[in-house]
Amino acid sequence: MAAVLNHDELEGFAEALHELLEALHEALTDELNEIEHVRHLLRRTGQGCSERQSALDVARRLNLAHLQHHLLSIADCNAALERINRGSFGCCHQCGEAIELNRLRADPLIITCLCCHG
Numbered sequence: 001m002a003a004v005l006n007h008d009e010l011e012g013f014a015e016a017l018h019e020l021l022e023a024l025h026e027a028l029t030d031e032l033n034e035i036e037h038v039r040h041l042l043r044r045t046g047q048g049c050s051e052r053q054s055a056l057d058v059a060r061r062l063n064l065a066h067l068q069h070h071l072l073s074i075a076d077c078n079a080a081l082e083r084i085n086r087g088s089f090g091c092c093h094q095c096g097e098a099i100e101l102n103r104l105r106a107d108p109l110i111i112t113c114l115c116c117h118g
């Protein structure tokens, strides 16, 4: 069953998704630079200072968690844009019914209606 979104609404969602993608790409670039910086520090620190080393390890792990989250979000964004192109955006992946508009507005990446969300 087709979603009840009109052309303008779809355009609005596409625009929001593009903006989100841009922000995610920026965040990713920053994170990659940060990780590179930490790696550089770790290489220079040597064996002596274990406290500093483990602190840097923690920082690196946190960044990787963010990085992974952002990579997944980028994949979700691209999938949502593809659904807009295919005309299936706004349809619940489980039951095929239209996803509530307020839910989509709050998060254009969701793929299930309130009932199927569990």
Ligand SMILES: [Zn+2]
Residues within 6 Å of the ligand: 092, 093, 094, 095, 096, 097, 112, 113, 114, 115, 116, 117
């Ligand atoms: Zn559903």
